[in-house]
Amino acid sequence: MTSRERSLVGRSVLRAVAVGSLFRRTVREPVVLVLVLAGVVDALSGSPWSHGALLVGVALLLGIDRVRRRRRARALGLREEGPVDGASPEAVEPVPAGGAVAAARLAPRIRFTPVTVIGGVLYAAVVGSFARFSWPMTLAVAVPGVAAVAAAWREPARTGPEPPRIEPAGAVAWATVFVVLGLWELANLLLQPSLTVGSNAHPTISVLTDPILASHLGRSVFLALWLAFGAFLMER
Amino acid sequence: MSSRAITIAGYLLIAGTGVVIQLLAWRGHLRLPTFGQVMSRIMRTRAGRVGVMAGWAWLGLHFFAR
Secondary structure, eight states: OOHHHHHHHHHHHHHHHHHHHHHHHHHHSTHHHHHHHHHHHHHHTTOOHHHHHHHHHHHHHHHHHHHHHHHHHHHTTOOSSSOBTTBOGGGGSOOOTTHHHHHHHHSOOOOOOHHHHHHHHHHHHHHTTSOTTSHHHHHHHHHHHHHHHHHHHHSOOOOSSOOOOOOHHHHHHHHHHHHHHHHHHHHHHHTSSBTTBOOSSSOOHHHHHHHHHTSHHHHHHHHHHHHHHHHHHHTO | OOHHHHHHHHHHHHHHHHHHHHHHHHTTGGGOOOHHHHHHHHTTSHHHHHHHHHHHHHHHHHHHOO
């Protein structure tokens, strides 16, 4: 084997190792891959570019953040992947001055109090009066959406008792529901006359909800549910 | 049964399965986790938290925003 052939083989091996490493990292943290795939499919289905850009942009930031934290973990002598004696790359996120109390205050908690519930209902009633896909509606939805993502980003690594482990059967059960839902939606999207034209025979969720969201009441109810779901998620 | 009816039945079946899993989890059957417990586990890390909230934000944009 000539030196050139040995060099080519060596490069192929290194490439295979890099791909394998990337695959293992993706499987361990599939969020980035899911966000990129969802963003690409969303863009291909004719949605405004900003929707897919949100997902892909967040995926990009998470990827950059993960590389940064792994480098920091390596510099501190922690293992790159997984916890060691309670430490993990997540644990090397900077803790603000003032310790745990100050850190806890960074993360807004949405409690279901009468004030927040009434506020949410009023928001839904007012914003629901805006026309769909109008600029006022876009801003009214984008602002809380971006704020929630920013709040989730700024929240420090969770301390305290670990949530109970999920049994594999339970994880599979829930994963199956969402994967099947995604595939059913994708199948109906592909059975449309085109990706950007809805079909009465194979309606996607968007097509099915169009009549409901055509009315002020429908939009308000949907917005209230969306807000409540967001508050529920922020409490996790 | 028309294609539309089959499609809607499919969505209802999927949603119904999720409801059944949630009810079984609440009652403590089969050691199934609730949806909230699954979300708590996923959102333990920054990637999980941010990814889930980005998905939630996207939902709002998809149905309402330009």
